[in-house]
Amino acid sequence: MQIIIAVFLIIVILFQVQGSGLSAAFGSGGEFYRSKRSVERLLQKATIVLAVLFGAISIVLLLPAK
Numbered sequence: 001m002q003i004i005i006a007v008f009l010i011i012v013i014l015f016q017v018q019g020s021g022l023s024a025a026f027g028s029g030g031e032f033y034r035s036k037r038s039v040e041r042l043l044q045k046a047t048i049v050l051a052v053l054f055g056a057i058s059i060v061l062l063l064p065a066k
Contacts, residue, residue, distance in 0.1 A: 009050040
């Protein structure tokens with residue numbers, strides 16, 4: 001489970017880096033800008049959720065088994 005979350009986290013972070021590079025290179029306007037902005041927000045929220053899940057699972061795996 002932790003490996004799957006880590007892979008998704010890497011993918012989401014890489015999409016964020018690609019998106020910012022493209023918007024800086026070409027600029028954006030009108031309708032495209034709004035849709036791009038919503039995608040950026042979605043990627044940001046997905047990154048936060050995946051990072052919290054990854055951290056929580058890491059802590060749970062550190063706990064000794066009873």
